Amino acid sequence: GEDVEQSLFLSVREGDSSVINCTYTDSSSTYLYWYKQEPGAGLQLLTYIFSNMDMKQDQRLTVLLNKKDKHLSLRIADTQTGDSAIYFCAERGSGTYKYIFGTGTRLKVLA
Amino acid sequence: EAQVTQNPRYLITVTGKKLTVTCSQNMNHEYMSWYRQDPGLGLRQIYYSMNVEVTDKGDVPEGYKVSRKEKRNFPLILESPSPNQTSLYFCASSLWSGSKADTQYFGPGTRLTVL
Numbered sequence: 001g002e003d004v005e006q007s008l009f010l011s012v013r014e015g016d017s018s019v020i021n022c023t024y025t026d027s028s029s030t031y032l033y034w035y036k037q038e039p040g041a042g043l044q045l046l047t048y049i050f051s052n053m054d055m056k057q058d059q060r061l062t063v064l065l066n067k068k069d070k071h072l073s074l075r076i077a078d079t080q081t082g083d084s085a086i087y088f089c090a091e092r093g094s095g096t097y098k099y100i101f102g103t104g105t106r107l108k109v110l111a
Numbered sequence: 112e113a114q115v116t117q118n119p120r121y122l123i124t125v126t127g128k129k130l131t132v133t134c135s136q137n138m139n140h141e142y143m144s145w146y147r148q149d150p151g152l153g154l155r156q157i158y159y160s161m162n163v164e165v166t167d168k169g170d171v172p173e174g175y176k177v178s179r180k181e182k183r184n185f186p187l188i189l190e191s192p193s194p195n196q197t198s199l200y201f202c203a204s205s206l207w208s209g210s211k212a213d214t215q216y217f218g219p220g221t222r223l224t225v226l
Contacts, residue, residue: 008151031212042115042201042217043154050212088153097142097161097207098169099215101154 002026004102006089011108018076020105022089025070030094032065034074037086037104046074046087076107084109113138115218117202123224124192132187132221134202142207143185144169144215145177147198154201160185161207192225199223 003025012018024032030051035043049056049063049072056063062075076083089102115136124130136143144159146169156169160179174196176188185204189196199222203215 004153006153033212040220042219043203043215044217045214048212048214090154097159097167099144099156100170101146101156103151103153 002029002091002100004089004091004100006087006102006105008103009106009108011110012079013110014079014081016079018074018079018083018107018109020074020076020087020089020107022072022074022102023070024072024089024091024100026091026093026100027070028093029070029091031092032063032072033088033090033092034061034063035088035090035101037088039085043088079107079109081109081111083107113216115202115204115216117200117218117221119221120219121222123226125226126193127191130189130192130223132189132200132202132223134185134187134204134218135183136185136202136204136216137183138204138206138216139182140204140206140216141182142213142215143179143202143204145175145185145187146201146203147171148201148220149198157187157200192223194225197223197225 033048034046060077086104145157146154158177160166202218
């Protein structure tokens with residue numbers, strides 16, 4: 001079945017860039033999402049990318065998609081302590097109603 | 112304020128005692144979904160609903176029931192809870208166009224412990 005994988009932890013220093021990686025198996029994935037979960041809260045959509053795009057930039061966030069390798073990454077520029085959270089990658093195929101989420105990557109930003 | 116609400120936020124219960132977790136949204140969204148979050152497993156979809164009276168199974172539906180009698184509400188029912196259903200549960204809703212990204216809005220979560 002479909003699967004989405006992420007590394008569990010990432011630690012960076014404040015001001016550095018963070019890169020969170022995700023791999024997925026479903027080649028029909030059309031929409032790929034990045035969500036942020038702060039402690040004790042629900043998930044909040046950060047950004048998404050369509051499968052016909054290679055890159056999307058939104059302020060400090062850059063999403064890169066390598067369709068050949070089924071690899072998605074989220075780069076956070078100038079990482080701040082407020083970026084400390086769990087980041088989830090998710091995918092959905094066109095016309096389907098099911099979402100597949102990754103395991104989440106816990107980002108810790110060191111001051 | 113646009114939001115998804117869940118009740119209760121915390122629940123401790125015993126094996127076999129039926130319970131319902133409510134979910135309500137005020138955004139007139141067609142699509143609603145339930146997820147469970149477990150350490151190391153991420154979010155897994157339990158059930159989803161495309162509209163009133165239309166529901167379908169996600170990846171982990173065993174031991175759960177849902178109903179969608181009204182557009183705004185999507186309760187999750189555990190008829191006979193077991194300890195392996197101890198988890199953090201999230202409800203989410205979105206518009207549904209099918210051809211767009213359709214942002215999901217998540218509730219604050221319900222932490223369930225089954226003893």
